[in-house]
Amino acid sequence: MDQDASGRLADPRPDRPTAVIFDVGRVLYDWDPRILYRRLIADDRALDAFVRNVVTTEWHFQHDAGRDFADTSAELIALHPHHADLIAAWGPRFRESIGDPIPGMHELVAELDTAGVPLFAITNFSHEFWPPFRAQEAALFDRFRDIVVSGTEKMVKPDPAIYHLALARFGLEPREAVFIDDNQANIDAAAKLGIVALHFTDAAALRPRLRDLGLVA
Numbered sequence: 656m657d658q659d660a661s662g663r664l665a666d667p668r669p670d671r672p673t674a675v676i677f678d679v680g681r682v683l684y685d686w687d688p689r690i691l692y693r694r695l696i697a698d699d700r701a702l703d704a705f706v707r708n709v710v711t712t713e714w715h716f717q718h719d720a721g722r723d724f725a726d727t728s729a730e731l732i733a734l735h736p737h738h739a740d741l742i743a744a745w746g747p748r749f750r751e752s753i754g755d756p757i758p759g760m761h762e763l764v765a766e767l768d769t770a771g772v773p774l775f776a777i778t779n780f781s782h783e784f785w786p787p788f789r790a791q792e793a794a795l796f797d798r799f800r801d802i803v804v805s806g807t808e809k810m811v812k813p814d815p816a817i818y819h820l821a822l823a824r825f826g827l828e829p830r831e832a833v834f835i836d837d838n839q840a841n842i843d844a845a846a847k848l849g850i851v852a853l854h855f856t857d858a859a860a861l862r863p864r865l866r867d868l869g870l871v872a
Contacts, residue, residue: 685754759858782806
């Protein structure tokens with residue numbers, strides 16, 4: 656595929672998407688509470704039980720929706736006082752639950768940025784935990800023009816409201832955006848709004864789909 660004078664990939668289709676919106680967790684970086692808690696709980700069965708029954712997905716989702724860790728942890732400790740120290744570790748050590756970059760994805764982000772493709776993100780992430788992680792990973796996130804964080808906005812994917820907010824803030828019409836997420840419910844919600852929504856599995860499967868859209872060579 657040819658490039659224009661700016662080095663950006665040229666495509667004869669006037670209606671193709673021109674920008675890419677990424678999810679963060681499990682698309683750009685691995686994320687799993689077990690990454691943190693395996694350092695604190697030696698027994699595998701105890702670890703599984705703690706993650707399954709105490710620091711559940713539903714409990715953590717409150718942070719993504721904008722609740723403060725001080726409040727959610729106090730409530731959870733009241734229910735599980737014998738796990739108080741482990742629960743309290745979630746907040747100050749949250750970054751330890753974020754694993755390595757997803758293979759090939761940071762390279763793909765760099766390639767898109769170099770080609771002049773506008774990059775954005777919509778992430779379900781705590782308003783408290785996001786700023787230190789964003790600062791730590793500035794080398795990647797400085798490539799993004801804007802990032803909508805659910806905990807800051809107090810709205811979460813797959814609520815259509817967060818997509819409407821993001822599109823307005825990013826200055827995009829739905830047809831101008833490709834949205835990449837590992838969660839099928841988030842993909843379905845974006846697609847209903849007319850966004851080109853791609854369900855993420857790995858970089859190898861994503862690349863040809865972006866190529867078909869004229870966004871990478």
